[in-house]
Amino acid sequence: MHEFSLCEGIIDTVTTQARQQGFSRVRRVWLEIGELANVELEALRFAFEIVRQDTTAAEAELDIITVPGRAHCLDCAQTVPVQQHFDPCPLCGGYQWRLVSGTELRIKELEVD
Amino acid sequence: MCITCGCGNPEASPHDHEHSHDHHDHSHPHAHNPGVAAHSHTPESRLISIEQDILAKNAGFARENRRLFAVRGVFALNLVSSPGSGKTTLLSQTVRILGDEFPVAVIGGDQQTANDAERIRAAGAPAVQINTGKGCHLDAHGVGHALEQLPLPEGGILFIENVGNLVCPADFDLGEAHKVVVLSVTEGEDKPLKYANMFAAADLMLLNKIDLLPHVEFDVAQCLDYARRVNPTLQILQLSARTGEGMAAWLDWLRQGQRAALAQQAARLETELAAVRARLARTAG
Numbered sequence: 437m438h439e440f441s442l443c444e445g446i447i448d449t450v451t452t453q454a455r456q457q458g459f460s461r462v463r464r465v466w467l468e469i470g471e472l473a474n475v476e477l478e479a480l481r482f483a484f485e486i487v488r489q490d491t492t493a494a495e496a497e498l499d500i501i502t503v504p505g506r507a508h509c510l511d512c513a514q515t516v517p518v519q520q521h522f523d524p525c526p527l528c529g530g531y532q533w534r535l536v537s538g539t540e541l542r543i544k545e546l547e548v549d
Numbered sequence: 550m551c552i553t554c555g556c557g558n559p560e561a562s563p564h565d566h567e568h569s570h571d572h573h574d575h576s577h578p579h580a581h582n583p584g585v586a587a588h589s590h591t592p593e594s595r596l597i598s599i600e601q602d603i604l605a606k607n608a609g610f611a612r613e614n615r616r617l618f619a620v621r622g623v624f625a626l627n628l629v630s631s632p633g634s635g636k637t638t639l640l641s642q643t644v645r646i647l648g649d650e651f652p653v654a655v656i657g658g659d660q661q662t663a664n665d666a667e668r669i670r671a672a673g674a675p676a677v678q679i680n681t682g683k684g685c686h687l688d689a690h691g692v693g694h695a696l697e698q699l700p701l702p703e704g705g706i707l708f709i710e711n712v713g714n715l716v717c718p719a720d721f722d723l724g725e726a727h728k729v730v731v732l733s734v735t736e737g738e739d740k741p742l743k744y745a746n747m748f749a750a751a752d753l754m755l756l757n758k759i760d761l762l763p764h765v766e767f768d769v770a771q772c773l774d775y776a777r778r779v780n781p782t783l784q785i786l787q788l789s790a791r792t793g794e795g796m797a798a799w800l801d802w803l804r805q806g807q808r809a810a811l812a813q814q815a816a817r818l819e820t821e822l823a824a825v826r827a828r829l830a831r832t833a834g
Contacts, residue, residue, distance in 0.1 A: 438717035
């Protein structure tokens with residue numbers, strides 16, 4: 437359940453930004469979460485509802501943008517889509533690939549007032 | 550408030566954040582990503598671009614720990630596994646041997662009890678236990694505080710024994726040189742697939758308890774194949790901490806890492822020394 441720690445990180449950033457940028461209420465938080473990130477989205481949403489209480493984000497909605505997994509296959513020298521760490525390359529069936537994207541855990545944007 | 554990192558003080562932070570803050574006043578709705586639904590906001594509200602990692606704070610503390618390890622020539626390892634894979638037995642045997650060669654110390658994470666730290670101390674190494682309470686992983690901030698309670702093994706090895714959990718610790722950088730994942734043959738051989746994030750994050754896998762192979766149904770070849778599918782560059786060693794079989798290769802891997810950390814410390818000091826000598830020469834002139 438490290439989703440709680442992640443939500444604490446989100447609220448921490450939001451609170452710091454509220455102080456620095458002078459807003460009092462967050463309406464929406466956009467996250468970018470990679471398809472292969474080590475996160476259970478339902479657990480993240482559940483944890484967010486608890487961690488946001490009594491903060492500037494108490495009523496904030498969470499919008500999650502999924503970043504597709506993309507890998508560079510060393511054998512066929514192509515960028516290919518992958519959904520799991522153990523997926524074979526869809527072109528050559530090999531496993532010699534390196535992730536290019538898909539493990540993101542980012543706060544992208546806030547809607548505030 | 551804590552002196553090292555300013556925890557308890559919301560203004561203090563040991564690191565610089567890299568992020569931009571764009572206030573845009575333009576009208577909406579707009580699309581942020583091709584293929585992603587456009588979103589809108591009301592006229593009273595505004596959008597603030599953050600573009601920051603959720604784990605940025607942990608990354609800052611990890612950077613501090615890593616800098617300390619580099620300056621003091623410490624080879625730091627983050628040992629991760631399921632509960633019951635034999636990490637503490639492995640570490641007890643390891644520090645018993647290596648403790649005669651160079652400084653070693655252990656930070657252990659468990660939800661409760663100091664039993665593991667006591668076992669390590671009985672094997673002759675300084676050890677400190679972090680009780681995470683309900684927490685499921687160690688973070689870099691907690692490790693930074695644990696370091697205050699330990700004699701730092703300068704020129705040696707720091708073992709950080711994470712909470713037994715193959716999920717959450719994968720995401721938290723502690724400042725280590727490598728994550729070492731321990732898997733025992735009493736578990737399923739498909740764990741590298743089931744917990745792929747952890748095996749993808751590790752640099753070395755130790756297959757432990759191989760003395761039990763005659764008594765369990767565990768397909769070693771299949772397990773290693775799964776592990777390499779998830780992480781083609783993963784190094785794998787097979788051993789039994791209990792009988793000592795295979796321990797020599799693990800100990801050699803550790804000695805190599807320790808020497809490399811020392812060599813890096815020496816190179817860093819030589820660079821610093823050269824800079825000081827150059828300054829001295831200029832002053833003499």
